[in-house]
Amino acid sequence: DTAVSQTPKYLVTQMGNDKSIKCEQNLGHDTMYWYKQDSKKFLKIMFSYNNKELIINETVPNRFSPKSPDKAHLNLHINSLELGDSAVYFCASGLTGELFFGEGSRLTVL
């Protein structure tokens, strides 16, 4: 049983389109995160949700909108995709730094 699962694993799309990535965790954690990993493997936190409430929004463009219908799910919707959005997006859940990561969703914007 996968602890943190995200779908889809790959997205290829054109500039200007909208896309969503879904994430679910079955670990019972209250806190979930979205991280972006760029082509140089650098990881940066985008959002943190604690029990469905937004805690961090690290200067992410408002084209990115997280939604948490319940504490086991944290989805990421991206509007008007740009070339610079191409990256791997990781969902994670956990507490006090001990995070469990999904396998990532590789977004390619053409």
Added chain:
Amino acid sequence: AQSVTQLGSHVSVSEGALVLLRCNYSSSVPPYLFWYVQYPNQGLQLLLKYTTGATLVKGINGFEAEFKKSETSFHLTKPSAHMSDAAEYFCAVSPPFSGGGADGLTFGKGTHLIIQP
């Protein structure tokens, strides 16, 4: 603000040799410290963590790290490298007592470990 510096974007060692991956942090208070490993096309996996207490911490797959406050370091070591250790390694920090951990982690830029046969 906290930051992490990993010295060496690529480290190459021979199979059976000592692995040493360096990590230095900057923080106004002693942070929580972590090492994560990322295998190709996978998510990150926790190797080990330091929060409080014993400064030498042991993790999975034979790795260990030592917290040295005077040097603001948390270097990762393994006595004998195995081919399966080839991966990307990330050092990370979080604020201590962060009220539930919702502050997330600040990662270093990663070190790519190459194991030579």
